[in-house]
Amino acid sequence: MKITQERFVHEFKKRLAEKFALDVKDAAPIELYQTLVSVVKSGYSEIWRNTWKSYVKNDQKQVYYFSIEFLPGRLLKSNLLNMGWYDVVDKGLKQMGLSLDKISESEVDMALGNGGLGRLASCFMDALASDGLPGNGNGIRYKYGLFKQKFVDGYQIELPNEWLTDGNNWAVARKSKAVDVLMGGQVHLIDNGKYLEAIYEGADVIKAVPYDTGIVGYRNDHVNTMRLWDAQIPASEEVKYPTIEDRRRVEDLTSVLYPDDSNYEGRILRLKQEYFFTSAGIQSITRHYKKYDRPLNEISEHIAIHINDTHPAMCVAEFMRILLDKEHMDWDEAWQQTVKTMSYTNHTIMAEALEKWPVEMLAKVQPRILQIIQEIDRRYALELEGKKDHDFIERTRIIKDGMVKMAHLAIIGSHSTNGVAKLHTELLENDVLRDFYELYPERFNNKTNGITVRRWLQVANPELAKTIDQAIGTAWRFDAKKLHELKNHVGDKKLLEKIGKAKLDNKKKLAAFIKEDTGIEVSPHAIFDVQIKRLHAYKRQLLNLLHIVKLYLDLKDDPNRDVEPRVFIFGAKAAPSYHYAKAIIKCINEVANMINNDKTINDKLKVVFLENYGVSLAEKIIPAADVGEQISTATKEASGTSNMKLMLNGALTVATLDGANIEIKDYVGEDNIFIFGLTKDEVLEYEKNHHYRAAEYYDNDPVIKRVLDAFVDGTIPNIEVEGHEIYDSLLRVNDEYFVLRDFASYVQVQEAVSEAYKDKQNWNKMCLVNIANAGYFSADDTVEKYAKEIWNIKPNATEMKGKAKDVY
Numbered sequence: 001m002k003i004t005q006e007r008f009v010h011e012f013k014k015r016l017a018e019k020f021a022l023d024v025k026d027a028a029p030i031e032l033y034q035t036l037v038s039v040v041k042s043g044y045s046e047i048w049r050n051t052w053k054s055y056v057k058n059d060q061k062q063v064y065y066f067s068i069e070f071l072p073g074r075l076l077k078s079n080l081l082n083m084g085w086y087d088v089v090d091k092g093l094k095q096m097g098l099s100l101d102k103i104s105e106s107e108v109d110m111a112l113g114n115g116g117l118g119r120l121a122s123c124f125m126d127a128l129a130s131d132g133l134p135g136n137g138n139g140i141r142y143k144y145g146l147f148k149q150k151f152v153d154g155y156q157i158e159l160p161n162e163w164l165t166d167g168n169n170w171a172v173a174r175k176s177k178a179v180d181v182l183m184g185g186q187v188h189l190i191d192n193g194k195y196l197e198a199i200y201e202g203a204d205v206i207k208a209v210p211y212d213t214g215i216v217g218y219r220n221d222h223v224n225t226m227r228l229w230d231a232q233i234p235a236s237e238e239v240k241y242p243t244i245e246d247r248r249r250v251e252d253l254t255s256v257l258y259p260d261d262s263n264y265e266g267r268i269l270r271l272k273q274e275y276f277f278t279s280a281g282i283q284s285i286t287r288h289y290k291k292y293d294r295p296l297n298e299i300s301e302h303i304a305i306h307i308n309d310t311h312p313a314m315c316v317a318e319f320m321r322i323l324l325d326k327e328h329m330d331w332d333e334a335w336q337q338t339v340k341t342m343s344y345t346n347h348t349i350m351a352e353a354l355e356k357w358p359v360e361m362l363a364k365v366q367p368r369i370l371q372i373i374q375e376i377d378r379r380y381a382l383e384l385e386g387k388k389d390h391d392f393i394e395r396t397r398i399i400k401d402g403m404v405k406m407a408h409l410a411i412i413g414s415h416s417t418n419g420v421a422k423l424h425t426e427l428l429e430n431d432v433l434r435d436f437y438e439l440y441p442e443r444f445n446n447k448t449n450g451i452t453v454r455r456w457l458q459v460a461n462p463e464l465a466k467t468i469d470q471a472i473g474t475a476w477r478f479d480a481k482k483l484h485e486l487k488n489h490v491g492d493k494k495l496l497e498k499i500g501k502a503k504l505d506n507k508k509k510l511a512a513f514i515k516e517d518t519g520i521e522v523s524p525h526a527i528f529d530v531q532i533k534r535l536h537a538y539k540r541q542l543l544n545l546l547h548i549v550k551l552y553l554d555l556k557d558d559p560n561r562d563v564e565p566r567v568f569i570f571g572a573k574a575a576p577s578y579h580y581a582k583a584i585i586k587c588i589n590e591v592a593n594m595i596n597n598d599k600t601i602n603d604k605l606k607v608v609f610l611e612n613y614g615v616s617l618a619e620k621i622i623p624a625a626d627v628g629e630q631i632s633t634a635t636k637e638a639s640g641t642s643n644m645k646l647m648l649n650g651a652l653t654v655a656t657l658d659g660a661n662i663e664i665k666d667y668v669g670e671d672n673i674f675i676f677g678l679t680k681d682e683v684l685e686y687e688k689n690h691h692y693r694a695a696e697y698y699d700n701d702p703v704i705k706r707v708l709d710a711f712v713d714g715t716i717p718n719i720e721v722e723g724h725e726i727y728d729s730l731l732r733v734n735d736e737y738f739v740l741r742d743f744a745s746y747v748q749v750q751e752a753v754s755e756a757y758k759d760k761q762n763w764n765k766m767c768l769v770n771i772a773n774a775g776y777f778s779a780d781d782t783v784e785k786y787a788k789e790i791w792n793i794k795p796n797a798t799e800m801k802g803k804a805k806d807v808y
């Protein structure tokens, strides 16, 4: 829909009157927000319909991206930008005395994920649409998103995140597209003379209702769908659930994201969720496919199904179930189609995340799926007999010692397995999944992660985006790689100054937010040093904290020390049952209290831990960051994506040679990044030979000793329990993540950071080099590679990209 300022204002007022019987001046922010959403939605609804129709008309191959997490964040600004409406709406709202920024704050983040995995899925959704590719999301519509984090006395408290209180304004419920998912009970296979019929007895029938959200492509008249499933009770089954409690048992299936799986009940609920959204998705895909009378033995030429991490691995078995039980295909043909249709991404080598389910549990949740997995496993072992030795088969089979290994199911049942950064894929091939790589070398490939430059630069950092436009024009807004043209401007002092100015303005804004949110006063002229990600031992927020304590103790010794003032900013949630991570949060908060209230250090150090880290908070922090901390133990972080977002916004990275940091270093060059710490080979060597002795570092390095003692000798107040826990984890449990081993090297590189910051012009030049290279991590390009090399899907024939360029 073509929009002008006048038309927008007219439409907005009309809808506000219709919806709420209000004038602009009487409307509350949430009413303004809901009105704006309805205008925006109507602006793309026709394109949404047409996009879908064109897929059908052109019989286009589509990909379905199955992910147990999606973290879209707020959609308002990003939709406006992608539709090309941003400026018109911004001005129209101003004309009515309103502010887009303020209205946008009324939108509750759609926080249906934990961290990198979910955010990547959402960046990919945006990129699929912006590339004009036929791609659909498939996930769960949790009633409660990731918990809301509060700090009380420095401790993390988890509150429910009721994101649906005001309804979700973007999604459309499509009750007519509901499907039934069967769970529990028993199954019998009966030979009816023609085929084996699966008879279910005592199974629960759950109605899966899809909620569709339009995913608007960037200025290309293309809108895809993210489909999230809700669990309800089918009318036919209502009598089975007479009480509210009974009903709740069913509806709770989609209540919370990652129910606490520290107990049996939590684990079984999680497994049910996995089957629920997998089955609902596969059923709706096959139902749609059949509508057009296409032969099922060609289905892999028309659809691709992507298994995002192991949670949707049951796709393999569910797809087989439909082809075998419903379509009566023979096993070999069904298997061939399944393997050709499925592809899988691994997102971590941490053993805890490679899911395994007890056979007994799967039998309870879906006995037919267990049967099919057992048969896949049996045939797998049979086929390898005589070709591979016994140990190999036992190591790689799907079911072993009463456990079902979901990663093995995903690899054996798909034609592609990829890692998410070069190093990660190399580790999969040579170490974690070595056997499978030996068996199926052609299935393995790397797809380094990417981010959507639209949200993370154009929306989050309009100041910098404009500065870039002035230097190199606007083509980068369509093709992020073009940011590399900035490299021709490294000597442009005016531009460097402008980049510095944009950063300073963003820091002032963040400083104001910090003051309002926490009461802490920080100077925008200090270095803003940022670590934002999930709290996990391997990500080593603790290393950052030890360094902060060192700097503080140095200042206590000599308050006049010449140090570059720094503000350390943290954002992180810890899993509710992850005790150690919560102890680290408590310690960071207590160190922050101690430092921020100590007048003797003349504001040279500040520590700010912002509550409730999520996509929207990240959009405030990242544009203001000078330094990004990417300090995981080498080999442990599969890729990282905040590293990409931060560099894109002109932050310099302090990094170990881990995940995508290595590729960042290769692009920007060693002079424009701060590398420290053990390498992959050194870490692997330590892990193999067990000759690391953390205590030696404590005994031999007086700085380490002094810093660690501060955790247990009362120097840092209020951490009697947590301080000891951390001290013990490093010295008695021998420091699993080599924090002490990397400490000296970390301190050294941080000194180099402080030194570099003194020369502002050179610092800004380094920022520019980082921005210029960040376009190589655009999700648009990453997704294009998935499309070509894995899914074999093509953009819509009448791509609008070129056209949109002209109107910009």
Ligand code: NBG
Pocket (backbone or CB within 6 Å): 115, 116, 117, 118, 120, 309, 347, 348, 353, 420, 449, 637, 638, 639, 640, 641, 659
């Ligand atoms: C995470 C990795 C990150 C990676 C994201 C996206 C999981 C299971 N894995 O390093 O830890 O960037 O996935 O690939 O959340």
